[in-house]
Amino acid sequence: MSGAESAASPKQDFEKALDQSDTSVASFDTKEKSFLDRIQHFLHGNPTMVPVIVLLASVVVFGLLAGSRFFSPFNLSLIIQQVSIIGILAAAQSLIILTAGIDLSVAAIMVLMSVISGKLAVEMGVPAPLALLVAFVGGTAAGIMNGLLVTRIKLPPFIVTLGTWNIFFALNLWLSGAQSIRSQDIDSAAPLLKFFGNNIALGSARLTYGSILMVVVFVALWYMLNKTAWGRHVYAIGDDKEAAELAGIRTDRTLVSVYALAGFVCAIGAWASIGRVGSVSPQSFYEGNLQSITAVVIGGISLFGGRGSIMGALFGALIVGVFQSGLRLAGVDVLWQVFAIGWLIIIAVAIDQWIRKVSA
Amino acid sequence: MNPAVEPVLKARGLVKRYGRVTALNNADFDLYPGEILAVIGDNGAGKSSLIKAISGATNVDEGKMWLDGKPFHFNSPLEAREAGIETVYQNLALSPALSIADNMFMGREIRRSGVMGSMFKMLDNKEMQRIAREKLNELGLMTIQNINQAVETLSGGQRQGVAVARAAAFGSRVVILDEPTAALGVKESRKVLELIQDVRSRGMPIVLISHNMPHVFEVADRIHVHRLGRRLCTINPKDYTMSDAVAFMTGAQEPPAEAVAA
């Protein structure tokens, strides 16, 4: 135990001797708290509030700046559509970051699996459902490979996934010969691959199946993380792996399951991405790894693990989409969009650090 | 102790090295049924290493251990726990960002009954919160207002209370406590000592590691003195004074031959 704690104990003893002193000390405490302290405590208990507030504020600001073009149902549904693939990758990324890891390979797994399913279904005549099944198994296997390297060989997740990012990307180029599979070839051979490109028209809004899929993925993972024992264990491991192990959690097994699930979610993203892009493109989403991390960080999930809600990553992805759309419609050069996202990342992490310093 | 009685836990010749540090140097250990065994020793004597070896938290380099006369070797704290051995580690092993209830049920969560539990694996948070509240009440730790409070927002004493309550609530064979009163105030320490005696009255043996001589002499049936990585001697608190015990553990005085043989 630390010196500070033992030094504090005689005072506690003294207080305990007076029967009612506990409550009066507690109420004195709350009066002492400043407004800022209260905000800090509130955010500590509700980590998703920051991205929600930023999202709402940015929607209002860009609405004022860009007017009805921004606020049109068409544009809002377009934003959701545009962030859907990065959103799904951010969901996978959130799982890993909650365990205090990082996954640089999510987009590489996704693109590799889209190439595999495209090759099989379009060029080799394998039935589309079977081709997709292979992609799901492949994505999960890629995740398990990351997980085993992290837990068995005990390498840092950053290094493991930096390595597998390159490996998966090279495999992708080798399998595809760096050639895209054209949209019309998919349409004639395996239209199922483009299923998530379909949309539902609601007035002028175009809600693609891919957008709906993104929301479904987030809701399902939110349930697993918040309503099941497995989810508690994921948070505990990210919080303090050694403590979780001592408390009786099979930490390595849980970690491998997290990486496997992330790989599976990347394969879901692979299917959705074919619909979104319209073709199978081995060169697409090259920046997807870092964009997914951006969404997670802006969504208030701590890079140190164990804190934040996966829903934050959904809001984070939407914030990025709103900024890009709003700035574009306001006629701001692309480079300033990048500039703004950069500041968002830094501010989000600074806020996370501040929330984590909450005192008892 | 009666040599005819089989120890619940027995260890012989435990060796644990951390690089060039030898934390356990041929250490022996015996815990008999129904007793409170105190383990005392200087900082760095290897007390925590000893209980970590027993509870599966570390692998020893050498040595043998027996549970109820059967050789055992736990590869993880989970295996020890499944055998009924609950441990409060010195660093408490709590997840700071998770709630009190989450921590108490970590690794043994209760699921909802029916389809929601079996199919969808949904946790029964209400039930876990109810039991957690009950256990903390028994410990007199209800200065905690909210069972869903994150553990990191608790005081050091309250955290220790949560860890002790968890072990006492779920231990079925042996309860091991590594310095459980180190951060506690007088009143809270008293509660923990009462709880220890409570657990013993259920017939469960307890290992209590403590620096607090009055506590040790108040509750212990036997005292295991640990020095330089090994058991120096075992003494009966009725036969020796606190200053004798301190003299043994610091090396100021040689222990009597019969205590060493025990």
Ligand SMILES: Nc1ncnc2c1ncn2[C@@H]1O[C@H](COP(=O)(O)OP(=O)(O)O)[C@@H](O)[C@H]1O
């Ligand atoms: N994980 C570890 N890595 C390296 N050295 C350790 C580790 N754990 C304990 N030690 C060393 O082993 C010795 C015994 O430590 P410990 O069992 O914690 O003693 P005690 O609990 O009696 O204070 C000390 O010298 C300590 O520094």
Ligand SMILES: [Mg+2]
């Ligand atoms: Mg110790």
